[in-house]
Amino acid sequence: MSEPGHVPDVPGQLPEGDRTVIVSIARGGANPSQQATAAAGGHNTLPPGTRLGEFEIVGLIGEGGFGIVYLAYDTSLGRHVALKEYMPSALAARVSATEVQVKSERHESTFRAGLKSFINEARILAQFDHHSLVKVYRFWEANGTAYMVMPYYKGVTLKEALKAMGAPPDERWLRTLLVPVLDALSVLHAANCYHRDIAPDNIILLEGSGRPVLLDFGAARRVIGDMTQALTVILKPGYAPIEQYAEVPTLRQGAWSDQYALAAVVYFAIVGKTPPPSVGRMVSDNYQPLGKLAAGRYSERFLRAIDRALAVMPADRPQTVQQFAAELGIALDGPPQHAGRHSDTSGVLSRPGNDSSAAPARKRVVWASAAAVMLAAAGVGAWWLHERVPTPARSSAQSTAAPGSSSTLALRTPNTASANRVEPPVASSAPGNQSASSSVRRQPPSSSLPPFTASGELARIAALADPEIQVKVDLPVPRAVVNRDKLRFSLTSNRAGYVFVFVVDPADQYLLLFPNELDHENQIAPGKRLVLPRPSWPMLAGEPLGANHFVAIVSLAPRDFSALGLTHDSVFASLPRAAQEAAAAQRSPTWSPFAGAAQCSEAGSPCPQQYGAVTFKIDVVKSSK
Template sequence: LSAAPAPTPAGSPAGRAGAEVSDGNSLPIGTRLAEFELTRTLGEGGFGIVYLAMDHSLQRKVALKEYMPSQLASRGAGTSVSVRAERYRDTFEAGLKSFINEARLLAQFDHPALVKVYRFWEANGTAYMVMPFYEGHTLKDTLKALPGPPDEAWLRGLLTPLSEALKVIHTEQCFHRDIAPDNIILLGGAHTRPLLLDFGAARRVISDMTQALTVILKPGYAPLEQYAEVPHMKQGPWTDIYALAAVVYFAITGRTPPASVGRMMSDTYVPLRQSAAGRYSDGFLSAIDQALSVRPEERPQSVAQLIAQLDLPAPAALPALPMDDTSDDDRTIIRPVRPAVTKFASPGSPIAAPHAAPSGVPSTQPAAERSTADSQSKPSRAPLFAGLGALTLVALGVAAYLALAPAPAKRNIAEPDVSPASVALPAPPPSAVAPQIAAPTIAPAQVSTIDPSTEFDRILAGQSPGFKVDVAAKKTRLRIGVDRLSFTVHSEQDGYYHVLALGPDGTLIQLMPNATLTQHRIKRGETLTLPGAAMPMEASAPAGTEQLLVVVSAMPRDLSALKIGSDSGLTELAVGSRAAALLADGASRNPAYLGRVVCPSNTTCTETYGAARLTFDIVP
């Protein structure tokens, strides 16, 4: 089957009826919107579309963002946008208003660490904003590519412009509320100037009005007050301060802090002044620890107070940092949407000598574990299915915590115009790893490198007789930024399900269990639909074939020996020679990604399991 040719959009150049048309709601290449000609679709999400465009008035490339909430609206004739049904109109209009307000605010701000808006306007039933076309790399990618944690001077150089940018927006009673390493990019030839991205105001308004479970609250970066609307726990400057401190924590340790919702019940946070002592000054670590306090009133109450506690220097460019791989010919293009993760180094961008933290005290994570690739491995990426976070209500848990706590002192801070959605309370951590019994007879793989696809084959070949597992999906062709992952699992035995995702670039992610979805039991004869409403997962770049391996085991299994990182509650596992090195001291005949059984005390362990594989085609 082939699609009929798209009609020429109103205002597009003559003779461009056959212009390239992207899947989804994006406009055809060549469309003209005022003086801007669309030359490429950069990204299409659930709330907007970003295009690369040529500004024919000033003869420059720009990024043009169109308000397009795909759940509420559809593309009409030409360039027009219309609501899908009248019942969606109020929500659509509220999101449109928020989109315009965000553009208006950004247009007023003038700071090198904030996105600049050149122009915004309403037309065709929607709205647009035009911004610079930024080229650089996310802070997340930058940190992953380092051989070790950056030193204190570099972190201070990062914090200074970001803190000053937050002071600017906080002065207007505007709060970012989504600060994270993937929302900060480093610009310039040596990637030394930080830029804060993605306020996402329209997304929050729509999600608040529809109670749609699509707001992205990043576990570890979102403070407690973002999880529930409570009268005496307002959001304010301290909300962004928590997230900014969490970014520093990630830079130092290579992992996100414990989720704030879990910390309110059982705080497992280990202060940086203990875990990173000797590598950074005590005053610096203590200030970050305080900014990560669970209770808002215990954090610095303004960015100015944080700057004073950190004794930050005057704004200056960051020193260049070394990457593990400087031979890559690909370049990551960053724009004001969540970009796909690609290799870090770019041609023409030489990287200077390392600025690693002092090694007098062992790092909380070995340098080998912070590298994103070895000589035989492909680079790390974000999970192909981007976890949108657990978004069911935790009002009871938060209310119980707050009922026992005194109300903080009143502050003359304006309340944010939007309340983000709440999320599910993480369950307690799994029990300790118990001794193993004999594993199924599986031929050991005597190799110096571990290939996930081959290991998947071994897992499927070694499953226990009578432990049948079936997996199925109604839709196996998923569009990036549009379709969500959904599949069913049926087991003929009681057990615990584990789901691994092998992406087109060779990155291996443990999708389930995770920091949010800790309860992963399945009963005999039961059919589960996963991931479920608590943690929707949307297809994201890169395009290609994605393998899902589902293992149902009589006992929970632990793959922590292969863990090399985590983000948004999902665990990345080592592959290739790196995986082989991590398992070099083990003599288990089990396939590498089957893991070790985890049993409660006084329980006989068994390694019986069943498994099935499912393949998805991820397309633009």
């Protein structure tokens, strides 16, 4: 047995250029044992020295919510490998040295479906042999779970490489990257298999050669996400095409889906940020074409091909890899070789069908009303997005409709919120009053700052507001029940202004709920009622349970919150924990950086800084009892 973290010095191990790390923890100069022990494992990880057949665990490479990747030593062939274990931590736990067991019976079917897809993914990848597709050497079931063994790759992700460059790569560099990736996709697509998760952190550039390899098909992750309605775990906003947000017959997934994601990767490399989320573009397309943004720096043909592959509707994109490559001016080497057609992989890699190569129908009618609902990658408290569409459809969240009824799409956001009980910032309302108002008399701010909490800062924003700007929130019911009640509240103000609504969920996730990528119209007229959420983005209460704190701000001028460090990777901008702490350090007794700063477009003209604000709290409950 090896000592923990020790890598046996065995002759015949793979050459340095052919050993890479499956996840992005490898750094130049680190040896395998240092790389493997760089990530601290959780209580479900196997300790170094554990034997699984002929493989001995050396250390941890990476751990996610659905699997664990280890550095292992193949004692039969004398080489290091990456060994991936199926371990959905929300559904199962380690019950002995190696045994995995489902936590409860209600998780059994979901766990088994994920296990099946994990094995099917390994079986399919084992049949491919392409230098830019991750290779599976072996897979098997044991100990209540399953494992797959892959090459131990060393390199950096494309995301890391682009960050290290400091400037956008030139067209030649991008073409060199795209040739092997497109060739790999042609092999996949010829077998009716689709990656469906192409992103800069899922492409690794091998040390030495720089050759790109597509990683992490995430089959089990998708199936579990589908069954639990947690689309936030399977979609990457900016890279995910619209057809991945729900299964609609007229918007099927196919080769065009991977081409959208790959084009988004190129867009990110050139611009430094992703294209707007496709779901938001269905409602209001504010996509800035590369043909304008990068004109003169890249060939017109190259930019035009990327812009076309990023069309919102699948039918408007190139339908095959070969067509996409031709539009880019890239020649692929001959007809793709593949391992034959695969009939079923639990809806994961394979999407076979009688018309799998046909262009999707050019229809926007259903999605004009339904797309606004699909904010699944957004991240706002315990709310699901809820909408009825005119024809039955099965969403990625596995929602179903009875024959003859309209279909309900309920796509989940990362966290949750619900219930409608008012809690004014300082003074409380009379018993039974279900409204909150900023017109109550506020206490003067204390000369000393209280310890920072995300929800407490919302109350401070309201306490520091101008009492002359009276904002009132009305809520229809005192609380909301999971899977039944929708989020609904209304705002009124005695002054015209711009509305901003922030929410802090039970896990202290800090989000800008309104305005958002789907709804930028945030002006309010004096005495006029603004009802939120608007019909284009309804939200249904979901788990987890707990208190969700809101602040509604009405500012006399538009406000800029960019200094906070908000991230805009999804429909709703979020404020990471580190950014919260950095902003909290700048607070003063009379000022909160979380309130943003007024920003007027006309230079030299007075810009009013005043705002009114009111807080309220919504609790998510299991039932109305």
